[in-house]
């Protein structure tokens with residue numbers, strides 16, 4: 682039996698269900714950042730403040746996750762709280778989102794899986810921290826995040842703070858270009874590097890307002906280009922950790938990952954938590970600040986898309 686993708690049963694939060702009926706702007710949020718990207722209780726604090734920011738900007742937040750085999754778009758606060766303390770959640774991407782649902786598991790969605798769910802729910806804008814990309818040494822490990830492939834195929838605007846410098850940023854930009862994904866930096870000609878405003882790399886494209894981003898995406902839709910676009914929003918200056926300082930921690934974390942023989946989906950969570958440890962939690966503060974900053978911009982884009 683085949684079920685058309687757009688008929689797939691989705692469990693909406695009350696707030697998102699109402700927003701859909703009223704045609705209000707909605708911003709999707711991922712959950713891997715909650716279960717695998719940050720420790721408790723900072724993760725819960727981040728998840729709640731990001732939702733509050735989206736509401737304050739006139740849009741509705743829809744945090745996405747698989748809970749006991751149900752695809753949730755929008756979580757009630759008690760569900761958000763429970764997820765933030767779950768230790769056994771799967772990290773689900775395109776390859777395993779259907780597995781988590783079929784096997785009635787609980788799974789947190791990565792950027793790729795969140796894009797899939799958002800598209801099925803008719804949500805066109807999504808805010809996160811950083812996307813997955815081409816890992817350093819990918820020419821040997823072949824470790825390239827499924828997030829890049831998803832950006833090429835699913836039509837959702839993803840707002841991030843650039844690519845983490847734990848990745849090979851030049852190769853990440855090359856793959857995005859090859860796959861036809863527009864990379865737009867908000868208000869700067871330089872592509873940002875997550876914790877740092879600077880990567881030393883020129884941004885392929887630049888726009889200065891949510892309205893211009895919405896207009897660009899609508900033009901892409903009119904041309905039936907398909908696929909998503911990546912908006913890179915530099916972390917606010919007062920919250921950034923400068924690039925040369927970050928590079929020291931990143932090198933150490935990468936060496937620790939190698940020593941511990943970390944592979945596959947464990948790589949990104951391992952590096953993030955090792956960097957939190959190495960920076961004495963400072964990277965977590967920066968991470969929370971940049972996700973909040975991205976939520977604000979994504980809400981502005983969602984409002985502009987809806988008008």
Ligand code: PSU
Nearest residue numbers: 713714717718791792810811813826949
């Ligand atoms: N950014 C963060 N924390 C995270 C991630 C991104 O600050 O935990 C997650 C996102 O869910 C992203 C995933 O989709 O890491 C990429 O994992 P991988 O490199 O295994 O594809």
Ligand code: MN
Nearest residue numbers: 824825826945
């Ligand atoms: Mn990977």
